[in-house]
Amino acid sequence: MALVLTGWSLAAGPPIELTVDATDAPRRLLHARMTIPASPGALRLAYPKWIPGEHGPTGPITDVAGLRVTAGGKALAWRRDPVDLYVVEVQVPAGVTAIEVSFDLLSPPEARGFSSGSSMTTQLAVLNWNQVLMYPAGTPSDQLDYKATLKVPQGWKYGTALPIVRETGDTVEFQPAPLTTLVDSPVLTGRNLRTIDLSPGSTPAHYLHLAADSPAALDASEDKIAKFRNLVRETGALYNSRHYRSYHFLMTLSDHVAHFGLEHHESSDDRVAERTLLDNDLWLQSGALLPHEMTHSWNGKFRRPAGLATLDYGAPMQGDLLWVYEGLTQYLGGVLAARSGLWTEEEWRQQIARTAAQMDATPGRAWRPVADTAIAAQLLYESRADRSNYRRGTDFYPEGALIWLEADTIIRRESRGQRSLDTFIQNFYGGPGGKPELKPYTAADLYAALQAVQAYDWPGFFRQRVYEISERAPLGGIAGAGWRLVYRDAPTAMDKSSEAASKGVDVRYSLGLELSEEGGIGDVVARSPADRAGITPSAKVLAVNGRQFTRDVMRAAIREAKNSAAPIELLVKDGEFYRTFPVDCHTGERYPDLERDASQADLLSAIGQARR
Ligand SMILES: [Zn+2]
Numbered sequence: 001m002a003l004v005l006t007g008w009s010l011a012a013g014p015p016i017e018l019t020v021d022a023t024d025a026p027r028r029l030l031h032a033r034m035t036i037p038a039s040p041g042a043l044r045l046a047y048p049k050w051i052p053g054e055h056g057p058t059g060p061i062t063d064v065a066g067l068r069v070t071a072g073g074k075a076l077a078w079r080r081d082p083v084d085l086y087v088v089e090v091q092v093p094a095g096v097t098a099i100e101v102s103f104d105l106l107s108p109p110e111a112r113g114f115s116s117g118s119s120m121t122t123q124l125a126v127l128n129w130n131q132v133l134m135y136p137a138g139t140p141s142d143q144l145d146y147k148a149t150l151k152v153p154q155g156w157k158y159g160t161a162l163p164i165v166r167e168t169g170d171t172v173e174f175q176p177a178p179l180t181t182l183v184d185s186p187v188l189t190g191r192n193l194r195t196i197d198l199s200p201g202s203t204p205a206h207y208l209h210l211a212a213d214s215p216a217a218l219d220a221s222e223d224k225i226a227k228f229r230n231l232v233r234e235t236g237a238l239y240n241s242r243h244y245r246s247y248h249f250l251m252t253l254s255d256h257v258a259h260f261g262l263e264h265h266e267s268s269d270d271r272v273a274e275r276t277l278l279d280n281d282l283w284l285q286s287g288a289l290l291p292h293e294m295t296h297s298w299n300g301k302f303r304r305p306a307g308l309a310t311l312d313y314g315a316p317m318q319g320d321l322l323w324v325y326e327g328l329t330q331y332l333g334g335v336l337a338a339r340s341g342l343w344t345e346e347e348w349r350q351q352i353a354r355t356a357a358q359m360d361a362t363p364g365r366a367w368r369p370v371a372d373t374a375i376a377a378q379l380l381y382e383s384r385a386d387r388s389n390y391r392r393g394t395d396f397y398p399e400g401a402l403i404w405l406e407a408d409t410i411i412r413r414e415s416r417g418q419r420s421l422d423t424f425i426q427n428f429y430g431g432p433g434g435k436p437e438l439k440p441y442t443a444a445d446l447y448a449a450l451q452a453v454q455a456y457d458w459p460g461f462f463r464q465r466v467y468e469i470s471e472r473a474p475l476g477g478i479a480g481a482g483w484r485l486v487y488r489d490a491p492t493a494m495d496k497s498s499e500a501a502s503k504g505v506d507v508r509y510s511l512g513l514e515l516s517e518e519g520g521i522g523d524v525v526a527r528s529p530a531d532r533a534g535i536t537p538s539a540k541v542l543a544v545n546g547r548q549f550t551r552d553v554m555r556a557a558i559r560e561a562k563n564s565a566a567p568i569e570l571l572v573k574d575g576e577f578y579r580t581f582p583v584d585c586h587t588g589e590r591y592p593d594l595e596r597d598a599s600q601a602d603l604l605s606a607i608g609q610a611r612r
Contacts (some may be wrong), residue, residue: 013037015145015176020132022189023153023170025125028107032132036101038071040094045069045078045101046137048130048183048313049086051115053263053300055308055319056378060105060116060131061086067103071096086314087137105131110256113382115186115269117258124190124211126252126269130183130313140311141179148174148182157193159209161185161248161266181436183313184264184301188250194218196225198232198249204434205246206232212253213274220277230340230612231291237611238336240426241433243302249290253277261289263296265436273501281500284493287342288351292333298429299332300325302437309440322374323466324446327400331408332425334401338608345608349594350494352405352478352604355398356485357509357592359473363526364392370399371467385514386537390526403465405477409603410461411454413480420607424453481607482600487590489559495591505551509590510558511568511583515541519549521572529585530570539574546571555589562588 014037021031036045049059069076069090076099081087092099107125111117115128127150135144150172152158162185163175177185190211198206208228210218228249236242248267253274262269270289276282305325307318319325338348359365373380374396381394408421428449431437447458465474478485487509491499499506504522505515512528515521519541524531541549544557545568557568567582596602 013145015147016133016135018129018133018146018148018182019151020127020129020148021151022125022127023151025107025120025127025153025189026122028109028120030105030107030127030132031102032105033100033102034133035098036134036136038092038096038099040092040096042089043092043099044081044087044089044137045134046084046312046314047086047134050310050313050315050317051130052183052308053296054114054381055317055322056381057316058114058116059086059313060108063106063108063116063131065104065106068101070100071098084137084314088134101134112258114258114260114262117260119257121213121254121256123192123213124188124252124254124257126250126257126271127187127189128183128269129186133179133182135179135312137314138312141183141313142311144179145176146179146182147176150174150187152189153191156189156191157195158187158189159193159195159207159211159248159250160187161244161246161264162187163245184436185267186250186262186264186269188252188269192218196220196228198225198229204242204244206248207246208249208251210251210253210277213256217253217274217277224277224283227341228290230610231294231336231342233612234336234339234610235291235294238332238339238422238425239298239429241430242297243431243433243436244297245435247294247297249294251290261293263293263300265297265301268293268296279501281497284343284347284497285501287347288330288333288337291336291340291342292329295329295332295336296325298425299329302431302439303429304438304440306440306442309438317378318375319377320371320375321443321446322377323370323396323400323403326374326394326397328404330397330401331404335607339610341610345605347494348608349483349604350492352402353485353492353592353594354494354498356402356473356475356478357487359395359399359402360475360485361508361525361528362389362392362395362473364388364390365395365473366469366471368392369467369469370396370403370465385522387526388523399473400466402474402477403462406465406474406480407450407458407461407477408607409477409480410456412603412606414454414456419453424450427453478594479597479600481603482597483594483602483604484597486593486595488593489589489591491589491591492593499551505554507554507558507589509592510587511554511585513541515554517551529583529587530581533567533570533581533583535570535572535581535583536574539572541570542573542578543571545569558585558587558589561586 017035019033049057051058076090078088078090107120119126165173192215193211196208244266252271255274272286305321337343450458503517512525512530514523524537567584570581
């Protein structure tokens with residue numbers, strides 16, 4: 001597809017003026033007001049529905065309240081479209097050249113999800129502009145300009161990629177920008193906010209803006225900051241060009257916002273636990289988050305599957321190529337974490353082992369190909385944990401990462417070490433850079449670009465791994481890189497930090513259970529010993545062999561049963577009912593790890609090596 005959208009130059013005509021009063025953000029309330037140029041007759045106003053990067057219809061329309069439309073001070077009646085519930089229609093009277101639209105956003109407490117999840121505490125707020133504006137329905141977002149003004153709570157500081165005109169007290173006036181750019185440029189604001197220059201003296205500039213629920217949580221060590229600076233240098237070495245004017249990590253440290261990362265061209269919205277910079281387990285578990293989200297500036301924002309490059313926020317997105325958009329990003333996020341030192345090479349390998357084991361113990365792979373998890377992404381992001389290994393979740397991330405590792409090893413092998421996936425990345429994601437651009441692609445474009453790097457049956461390779469079902473996970477990349485997936489009787493450092501950070505007990509490769517620290521059953525692996533014994537997800541394990549459930553009691557019972565014919569007896573509570581299940585599990589403890597295959601070259605070490 002040759003279509004190249006820019007979206008970073010202004011359209012003709014007066015901009016829509018948008019004022020957002022965030023002084024009530026500590027009470028999880030935003031006040032929005034717009035002046036929209038209009039001419040007499042019917043006017044349809046849309047609230048953004050399909051949110052870029054969230055790959056679904058996630059705009060929080062239910063949290064819009066107090067909607068009022070006026071012209072010259074007189075209220076106009078509005079009526080919601082009965083089919084498209086994100087659109088309202090008003091009749092603009094004769095002689096009117098602009099209307100005023102105002103409403104409040106009721107931001108949710110303690111809610112999961114992406115940006116429509118919890119975004120504000122008494123100490124900080126993440127403002128996503130798509131939640132506080134409306135636009136003339138059906139107009140491409142590149143063709144609408146907005147002049148935004150934001151008032152933050154008294155004394156709060158802020159960070160954003162959106163260029164400003166001036167600050168007056170607590171009011172920030174931004175440069176007029178196309179709607180595409182505005183929605184792509186969230187603002188992080190807070191009482192406790194610290195900005196760190198990650199590429200001092202270099203162009204373009206890179207900043208890490210930290211906002212936290214406590215001043216203490218901002219205390220990143222010099223060693224950690226050095227690793228984030230390494231990440232900036234490693235992305236330069238990997239991509240060779242940068243498609244932004246400046247880059248801003250907006251990192252929110254709070255236990256009371258939704259935890260996720262959301263990519264943008266010139267920034268990323270990275271939300272983690274409050275003590276992530278202080279606690280080693282939390283730090284390790286979020287090691288690939290910033291590399292993943294920054295990678296999206298190239299893979300996802302600059303180059304985007306045509307089905308996800310929609311013209312306005314009312315147009316449905318098609319996610320069939322999310323195994324590239326997210327799967328390749330997941331792979332490169334790990335690679336860049338290793339190259340930057342955010343993970344050691346060993347931690348990166350342990351993470352690959354965890355991913356491979358998880359995908360291999362997914363019985364849902366017998367009915368559902370990875371491609372279908374991508375097409376159905378907008379449903380699966382919100383799907384429940386129970387029986388998720390049978391249903392399958394958004395597996396295009398982890399399984400996509402394994403498939404791209406294999407592609408990398410194939411290019412290295414077939415080119416006898418002359419080329420690698422890095423070569424493809426520099427070709428496919430390169431360009432003049434310097435500012436955001438959008439260059440959509442199709443599967444055919446992708447295969448042609450891979451073919452130009454290394455002659456191979458790429459359509460056949462991806463057809464088999466992505467579009468067809470397979471009982472086993474794609475482990476060819478691990479083998480091709482000189483390693484083997486094995487199971488050991490002790491958890492790896494990454495296993496331990498995952499359990500500590502998530503407060504869970506993971507015995508899914510022996511007993512077949514994922515548990516909370518209190519014994520709550522998140523999921524039961526289909527066809528595992530626990531499943532064959534009849535245990536149901538969402539029930540709760542109260543006791544193991546007659547003794548109250550704890551992580552250590554559970555582990556000890558699994559170890560002891562290895563050398564015994566006796567079953568492990570689990571007392572389980574499901575609703576109001578109690579029952580004891582004898583579980584035949586004599587595997588002993590099992591935790592995935594990678595083991596070196598000395599007959600092959602160690603390509604993982606080569607891939608994870610710093611390039612700086
Ligand atoms: Zn992503």
